[in-house]
Amino acid sequence: MTYVPAPVRREQIVAAARRVMARDGVADASLRSVAAEAEVPLGTMQHAFRTKSQLLQAVVDDVIDEIAAVYGTSPHVDHGLPQAIQQNLTDFWSHLVEGHSQLQLMQYELTTHALRSAGHERLANWQYRRYGEGVARWCEDAASRSGEVCAIPFDQLARLIVAGIDGLILQHLCEPDELRSTHDLQVFIDLVITLTETGPAPAR
Template identity: 75%
Template sequence: MVYVSAPVRRQQIVAAARRVMARDGVADASLRSLAAEAEVPLGTMQHAFKSKRELLQAVVDDVNDEIADVLGTSTTSDGGLEEVIRRNLTTFWSRLVTGHSELQLMQYELTTHALRSAGHERLANWQYRRYSESVADWCEDAAARAGEQCAVPFEQLARLIVAGLDGLILQHLCDPDDRRSAQDLEALITMVVSLADIQPPPSA
């Protein structure tokens, strides 16, 4: 048998868990079914993750890392906060929403499952805190690079961006319409930029 290190094994299990949850739903994803998908004994699964809650948190982290990787290529510009907001939101939509309904549905299921499962409630809090912190970080970095000022705290701006995207994604999942969603995303970007009331750096 080929030796597989613990970190690699954990990542293999997380990848398998994402496939099963996207295909069958979070509630129906038992440790046994996840072990079968990952092609590992149930004992190996339970050694890697002591509980389903621990595995779900690893899935949340993995999804968030994927989002951060997608957005990371858009945050190196010195063009300013508005440019980065516009580029990041459109990049996010094109690469992680369009054609990826199963990923988005899984994320919502992770939230509702955590909120409805005793002892898992903090997972939902962690999930959205990570989303918001990631957005706040690249907003603050973009403004700092350009020497700009934002009219609202970056933490609040990030929460509103996440909330706006959530609403648009849910509507798109319920009634897929690429043209309408593109128009609504543009409107959301306009509203966010207006709220930020971005001030340019002071003249030298």
């Protein structure tokens, strides 16, 4: 077998795990099935990830990094918080929700699997904490760059954004309707922007 550096091998295994979980569901994804998908011996698989919990956390991290990459490429962070909310949530929906039902379903399954599996509850906490921290980070950055203040704390704003987007995605998964979902997303964005009541930061 051709030598593959450990970091590259881990990336290959995580990518394989995402395919297996999207196709078969999180509960049915085993280390053995992921090893087969990645075309590596089970021993190699277990050297990279000793437990399924470790693999699940790596998958969560990879998905969140993908989401962060979408937010990170937005040029609108320099145009104020309302514009950042508008563009980032629109970009997120078009890049990672429309046409990506398996990805979104896998994320919900990761959460419910962790909550239902004794000893794995920490993973669900980690997943949603990282979602919130990522959203709070770009919201605060956008406000700071434009000298704005927000009516509510950024961590609370982020939790509300994550909660609202979660609900819209679940409804879209249950009854796919691009036109309706896009309209509902825009209404939600308008509500969030109103909630922030941004204004210039007070002079020092």
